[in-house]
Amino acid sequence: MVTVMNIGVPKEIKNNENRVALTPSGVKELTKNGHQVYVQASAGEGSGFLDSAYTAVGAQLLESAVEVFAIADMIIKVKEPIESEYELIRKDQLLFTYFHFASYQPLTDAMIASGAICLAYETVEKRDRSLPLLIPMSEVAGRMAIQEGAKYLEKPLKGRGILLGGVPGVLPAKVLILGGGIVGTNAAKIASGMGANVIIMDVNLSRLRYLDEIMPANVNTMMSNEYNIRGIVASCDLIIGGVLIPGAKAPHLITKDMLKLMKPGTVLVDVAVDQGGCIETCRPTTHENPTYVIDEVVHYCVANMPGAVPYTSTLALTNATLPYVIQLANKGWKKACKENDELKLGLNVVNGHIVYEGVADAFGYAKEFVETFL
16 A cells, blocks of 8 residues: 655755755656655756756645645655755755755754654665765765866966866876766766876775776776875876775775875865765865865865756756665655665654764764664
């Protein structure tokens, strides 16, 4: 028996966040299943989806986020709730979005206090350990990391003034990529395609072998450890941080003292900023003010990089999330999580209790067994 659910899609309000959690095609699939979708007016405009496209497939428009949160059994978002939204979230309400709890304790505490069910995109995990709802945004962010890094290497933007691909007679830039996962692989594709000399570091030797086989000749691999990182940063022009430990805080691979080893105008792009950053001097920035300089090294640490290309990002995200949204809507979150281990691993906070180990460990909180709540 299909559960009939009220599903809410509020407008994203994080700085320069133009994505939306659901496309009109996604609304159509949910209404076909008998659900009612409430979309905040103009929520899709930043991604190129007008209100009329939503109403044409059965969505009801509501003027304010207050109305959307008040009526919805399940809220679908892109980014984590921010402080002004905390009070709108109520007990037993299901929130399905990127949370990245381990990087921000106030959000964790607020969601515990709310009594809501917090199901995080970033910890939904398949049997092969892949992260299906993180992959599409990691693909976007990895490719964007090179695009942005190349831009900030320009001298007027305080970079070294080096062209990533060089020109005949002039050597190209040297790019170091920390992490050979989805972010790192996509960053390497773009950097190598632009002609840069690329080094990918990872702790997984099997992954390095695979990357060595599939990457072009201007991409080399290297085992990641402090000695190797410290020995190579001085010769690099652009460094990409793409390390991920699912649901947990990222380790600091670039420490503050390493900045002294780098050339003035070196650019650091920390894609791991959502999970606390793998560069010690990283702090979240916005698309409005994306960079800052420490020890003459440019830091780009925008926490919602894919928000700058919302049309691409929204379509890619909905392609991945919609099958899970339909399961949650049709079955209710308890039955869906009982029957699908991938969704069960997405549960981070349930009715005031942390049920995901990485989040509990980040703040020294107690972890409850998720099965207690199912």
